[in-house]
Amino acid sequence: MDEKGGAASTPRLSTVARSLAALTLAGLAASPAYAQSNVTLYGSLDGGLRNLVNGTKAGGAALTMASNGVYNSNRWGFLGKEDLGGGYYVRFNLEAGYVLSTGALNNTNNQIFQRTSVVGIGGPFGQIDMGRQFTLQHYVVKDFEPFDFQYLSITESTAISGGDTGRDSNAINYRGIFGPWVVRGTYALGGVPGSVANGSTLAGGLNYRTETFKLGAAYTHRSNPLTATSSQYFGSDQYTAGGAVTVGPVDLMGGYSLVLQDVPSTLHSQTRNQYLWGGARYQVTPFFNVTAAYYDNKNKTNGLDGRKDVAILGVVYLLSKRTQLYADVDYTHFTGVYVTNATLNPSGHSKQTGVSAGINHWF
Template sequence: MKKSLLALAVLGAFAGVAQAQTSVTIYGSFDAGVRNQRDIDAAGHSRTTMSSTGTYNSNRLGFKGVEDLGGGLNAHFTLESGFNSGTGELNNTQNRLFQRSAFVGLGGQWGSLDLGRQYTVAFKTVGAYDPFNYKFTGIIPLTGASVSAGTRVDNDIQYTGTFGPITARAEYALGEQVGGGGNNSHAAIGGTYANGPLSFGAAYTARKPNVATGTAPANFQDNKNWTVGGAFTFGPARIAAGYQNEKQDRATGGDAGQKNAWVGGSYDITPALGLTAAYYHTKVDANAVGVGNTTAGKRGLFIVGATYALSKRTNFYADIDYAKYKDGLETPSTGTNTILTQSSLRSAPGQDSMLGFSVGINHLF
């Protein structure tokens, strides 16, 4: 009996040491607000909604864990789920519980190597020169249009290393297709330089997505995407600008292109009150993949947003945004009241512009 009690005591001591070396953090963001959009259908109707996955800041519930393995090495993981603040539903139609992030990896002074569903290299790079720092993502086109290389990718093997002012990134996402050959794969490299008030970055992505439509057999074609931009901070102000260029090979020959450019700035009027404004311009070639237009077109989006911090974790926000569509991105009137979202690359039927207003509260925990 004494030996058994002694063994249990020793095991308990080791368990305490192991637990002390492992830390798990629960975190998240809860964003709820009201949004009004005008000219959302052929009749020029407006709509006011609450349901969203976060108007200002994306809703999320996350878990992060880090274990010290000794010798400067650590094991870590991230699981992050998104949700709709109006309904409590998951933020995706595939019912993925951890749709936002699900990866595990090893890290040390040499950097970090992670495997799983992750934010892409292009997405992380553009974050350094987005005027809104990836806020109002459901309105601003960067996550869907300007980072055509994707926001997140499955089956991703990604390396990140920071050496002084330079952060280097590289990734390869498995296509998991029979026969291999790179079909459905995703590869990228990127880097960011940040030193004092100046930061800039660039990334290049090569993919081979399936461009077949309907019930047609799979048809994997090359996609090339690159982006570059920078930001400069001086006192309470910050200016940022960027550019993105994408080429997608068509199944029938030739290619389709999409270009995006943006510029904007922010100013902290007081420690609590901040104001940001930016312009985002999108240009697509004829028959661009995923757009469905038959002629080339353009879209311009101007947005002004304001935040007022009640604390370090809670703030009020508001925005006004105006999108103008031209040529192939201006949808002809169909006589129906088909409702589109502001994040669509095309206008509502019979409309050449859309106007939106948002107001709400965001809490971080």
């Protein structure tokens, strides 16, 4: 029917349709064959509450909604891939973080895609990505991190990964999969005028994977600028190793990482940071799992010792493939100079107990 209620002009519409079809076929015949490509929008929303006893300087409990998620980091992003044929492809990934409670960016420097911003190419040789991305340490450790980088504000996983919140900017990352072996390499440009080494990162690593065992090791060297404009820099070396074993529905895993860093104030002494962790993950049913882990960080700087121990027990229940409920209870103990370290321990209390619960949805 037309707008006045009368019969529509069927012959005219048929003529137009045939003309459009002919033009479309002609265009397809004249166009070259392009590779297939796709873009995926994805994200995570984590609405959780956390109560931390001794979470304030006065000693009271602090009830909060974590700015970037309790269990999972709040994020959204684009993942794209173009098939070039012959097993080759081009990919990109842009990922941003946000604060669920306010909708703001989860950083103060207005970096939209501060989580990931890469473009890369892959094929039979492996995959090369360029841009801001997770550190090589992160990818190696992922195979034997008990919580698979969940509860990042509680565990020591971000510190173990190193870099800027577990990421490197200006990074060129290589990954090659050869049977059970995964070969990794990273070079991150420093971007300091007049110096190739200043501010740069060089890392290499290996993962070995079977259905029962997962092993990994990595080495990272960082040349950290003394100041933003200084031509001087100080070195940092990180050595990491760990593994996991699967026995039925249970995964047992553990790891060790040692960071030796020159002290910028003197450039003649070192800070020694030692990380040790272990845990177990039990898949009780396809919908319910329990994970327990322990993290230990020992620090020694100029003869002063600090230590942070974290014990955590978490449960997850899947409501669907994309929605899950979670809860945890954790205990953190600070000793030595860590008790008064305002960055690591804002409340200043040596012993803190936390309880968290919430819902996480993926899209």
